[in-house]
Amino acid sequence: MHIKTMAEYAANGETPEVLFWVGCAGSFDQRAQKITKAFATILDKVGIQFAILGKEESCTGDPARRAGNEFIFQMMAQNNIQLLNMYGVKKIVTACPHCFNTLKNEYPALGGNYEVIHHTTFLQSLIDEGKIKMQEGGTFKGKKITYHDSCYLGRANNIYEAPRKVLETLDAELVEMKRCRSKGLCCGAGGAQMFKEEEKGSTRINFERGHEAVATGASVIAANCPFCMTMLTDGVKEAGKEDDVKVLDIAELIAQSMK
Amino acid sequence: MRIVQELLFVILFGAAVYLFARKAGQIRKNILLGRDKDLSDHPDLRWKNLFLLAFGQKKMFRNPLVAVLHFFVYAGFLIINLEILEIILDGILGTHRLFVPVLGSLYPVLISLFEVLAVLVLTGCAIFLVRRNILKLKRFISKDLDGWPRSDANYILITEIVLMALFLTMDTADQTLQARGVAHYIPTGSFWISGMLTPLFSGLSDGTLEAIERGCWWLHITGVLAFLNYLPYSKHLHIILAFPNAYYASLEPKGEMENMPAVQQEVQLMLQPELAANAPASDTMPKFGAKDVMDLTWKNLLDAYSCTECGRCSAACPANITGKLLSPRKIMMDTRDRLEEVGRNIKANGTFTDDNKTLLRDYISEEELRACTTCNACVQECPVSINPLDIILQLRRHLVMEESSAPAEWTGMFSNIENNMAPWKFSMDDRDKWATE
Ligand code: SF4
Numbered sequence: 114m115h116i117k118t119m120a121e122y123a124a125n126g127e128t129p130e131v132l133f134w135v136g137c138a139g140s141f142d143q144r145a146q147k148i149t150k151a152f153a154t155i156l157d158k159v160g161i162q163f164a165i166l167g168k169e170e171s172c173t174g175d176p177a178r179r180a181g182n183e184f185i186f187q188m189m190a191q192n193n194i195q196l197l198n199m200y201g202v203k204k205i206v207t208a209c210p211h212c213f214n215t216l217k218n219e220y221p222a223l224g225g226n227y228e229v230i231h232h233t234t235f236l237q238s239l240i241d242e243g244k245i246k247m248q249e250g251g252t253f254k255g256k257k258i259t260y261h262d263s264c265y266l267g268r269a270n271n272i273y274e275a276p277r278k279v280l281e282t283l284d285a286e287l288v289e290m291k292r293c294r295s296k297g298l299c300c301g302a303g304g305a306q307m308f309k310e311e312e313k314g315s316t317r318i319n320f321e322r323g324h325e326a327v328a329t330g331a332s333v334i335a336a337n338c339p340f341c342m343t344m345l346t347d348g349v350k351e352a353g354k355e356d357d358v359k360v361l362d363i364a365e366l367i368a369q370s371m372k
Numbered sequence: 373m374r375i376v377q378e379l380l381f382v383i384l385f386g387a388a389v390y391l392f393a394r395k396a397g398q399i400r401k402n403i404l405l406g407r408d409k410d411l412s413d414h415p416d417l418r419w420k421n422l423f424l425l426a427f428g429q430k431k432m433f434r435n436p437l438v439a440v441l442h443f444f445v446y447a448g449f450l451i452i453n454l455e456i457l458e459i460i461l462d463g464i465l466g467t468h469r470l471f472v473p474v475l476g477s478l479y480p481v482l483i484s485l486f487e488v489l490a491v492l493v494l495t496g497c498a499i500f501l502v503r504r505n506i507l508k509l510k511r512f513i514s515k516d517l518d519g520w521p522r523s524d525a526n527y528i529l530i531t532e533i534v535l536m537a538l539f540l541t542m543d544t545a546d547q548t549l550q551a552r553g554v555a556h557y558i559p560t561g562s563f564w565i566s567g568m569l570t571p572l573f574s575g576l577s578d579g580t581l582e583a584i585e586r587g588c589w590w591l592h593i594t595g596v597l598a599f600l601n602y603l604p605y606s607k608h609l610h611i612i613l614a615f616p617n618a619y620y621a622s623l624e625p626k627g628e629m630e631n632m633p634a635v636q637q638e639v640q641l642m643l644q645p646e647l648a649a650n651a652p653a654s655d656t657m658p659k660f661g662a663k664d665v666m667d668l669t670w671k672n673l674l675d676a677y678s679c680t681e682c683g684r685c686s687a688a689c690p691a692n693i694t695g696k697l698l699s700p701r702k703i704m705m706d707t708r709d710r711l712e713e714v715g716r717n718i719k720a721n722g723t724f725t726d727d728n729k730t731l732l733r734d735y736i737s738e739e740e741l742r743a744c745t746t747c748n749a750c751v752q753e754c755p756v757s758i759n760p761l762d763i764i765l766q767l768r769r770h771l772v773m774e775e776s777s778a779p780a781e782w783t784g785m786f787s788n789i790e791n792n793m794a795p796w797k798f799s800m801d802d803r804d805k806w807a808t809e
């Protein structure tokens with residue numbers, strides 16, 4: 114599969130249906146790259162014309178802004194907006210809820226107005242339109258799956274149902290953690306925590322969440338965020354369950370189960 | 373004799389209203405010390421929030437049992453205060469149950485409803501006292517509340533119980549006296565609750581009963597006026613401020629951070645220097661972020677006065693749950709304490725005189741601020757529309773942009789973003805490597 118960039122489309126005088134915003138984690142983090150590939154594979158399979166920015170993409174600026182560094186945020190944001198507007202981008206899909214939040218809610222104030230969609234919502238509409246068809250008796254049929262609400266998709270943007278609807282198509286048994294939906298417990302990565310040691314306390318946030326997820330008895334923890342992915346994977350390891358419980362992104366679950 | 377009572381009442385009432393108004397004015401002044409922020413948009417949505425969140429107490433219903441109890445206490449307290457209107461008029465005019473002739477047969481029904489509410493308030497407060505002091509819920513035994521705040525909560529509950537008991541006792545004595553046809557105690561018809569309690573007083577003489585009735589009347593109204601004046605010093609100010617606070621609650625998605633136009637413009641000029649010619653020259657160096665309460669918005673300060681210290685925010689805070697120093701409830705309590713201190717400073721000196729203290733560090737430490745994951749759980753849980761996260765983020769902005777104070781890993785992350793366009797040290801050329809593998 115060759116993934117075309119915006120520059121390539123533009124060179125041919127074409128515009129893709131949607132821009133896939135990959136994000137820094139999706140581009141560089143080895144685990145998150147698998148999510149990126151899974152999502153790109155799905156898009157390719159259902160025949161969506163999509164592009165990436167490739168080397169031209171920059172960090173949205175989210176971690177800098179939340180750490181308090183508005184200058185770096187503004188630098189990244191204004192550069193990105195210039196680029197996106199130059200390509201005339203209208204519609205963006207991203208597999209990272211932090212990128213999603215920043216692009217959707219914070220870029221408009223700086224002159225960047227796009228329709229921004231998180232990949233779980235995008236997958237839901239592909240399923241609703243019948244473009245994604247699931248295998249009979251797929252990989253996850255009958256398995257117990259628990260879904261972790263990321264803060265930036267959930268509370269920050271009130272998206273709770275789309276990811277769950279996508280998971281329902283797997284024919285698996287969905288079990289909820291006690292703290293779910295708007296009460297969901299953070300994985301510990303947001304607000305630039307991903308990029309520094311935790312303050313001292315009685316335990317780590319991802320250990321607390323990892324234990325809670327493992328306690329549901331699920332064999333799969335479904336995530337929607339590359340940072341939650343890292344945090345929960347460590348949390349499950351700490352609970353000594355890395356052999357029995359897999360943390361997978363919703364895109365990976367669908368990629369493995371679709372026809 | 374009657375004229376003395378009337379006079380006494382008018383003095384008491386006037387003093388209570390005056391003192392309350394003075395304190396309310398002071399609080400308003402303190403809130404307006406905050407930075408300006410226009411929150412006058414979308415009045416329709418704002419009214420909706422006011423009805424759902426403040427009147428309807430929507431967020432309280434995340435725990436239905438507590439919500440129902442709280443609703444009784446709140447609705448009861450509010451509605452019974454209609455009765456206060458009659459009491460005040462009686463006090464000023466020297467009448468007794470002024471509304472009986474006006475309302476006729478409706479009067480006993482109304483008073484009976486108030487009595488039912490009084491019983492509900494009484495029960496609710498008793499259960500709340502048990503929850504706070506005997507069941508030892510985690511958010512109530514937290515060290516955030518050590519000292520005055522814990523007593524404050526108990527004083528209020530006890531006061532409400534006493535006030536309701538006085539009200540019911542007064543009515544019972546009144547009903548007994550009515551039944552005996554004592555002059556001045558005009559017949560009103562039977563009240564549902566106090567009407568059943570009259571046998572308790574059957575052995576007492578008319579004189580004793582009159583003394584009880586008058587005593588309860590005076591204690592009740594004095595108690596209510598004292599309560600009014602206690603409110604502004606207490607977490608119970610929320611029964612008033614929850615309303616404006618819901619009205620002015622943010623209408624933006626919770627994930628959105630406030631933009632900083634000053635920085636936006638500066639960066640724009642850096643990236644597109646050709647715009648500089650048209651840029652309005654500003655001579656004052658803008659301040660970045662917040663170091664003290666005056667740097668926060670007036671809404672942040674209204675938040676601080678509205679906080680009920682219930683701790684729902686901290687009970688949901690991932691940092692607090694895992695033993696970090698951060699507690700969003702403490703952020704709000706600190707902001708209020710510091711604001712009160714600044715207010716006293718201004719009152720004493722005319723203008724604010726440097727006291728070598730700031731909200732940052734003297735009240736809220738860097739360690740607390742660093743522990744926040746910006747997860748919005750505190751904002752989600754707060755029943756009175758408070759946003760502790762907004763304060764945390766403004767203080768963080770000050771730390772990083774005014775003091776260049778950040779953990780070393782963050783400094784590294786900043787320079788990675790600046791140089792490699794990603795928070796990690798990877799080459800920009802490798803950004804699309806995954807696509808070629
Ligand atoms: S946003 Fe920060 S303070 Fe609020 S609950 Fe989350 S971690 Fe705690």
Ligand code: SF4
Nearest residue numbers: 679680682683685754
């Ligand atoms: S901020 Fe809100 S949730 Fe937290 S203690 Fe105050 S009133 Fe309760």
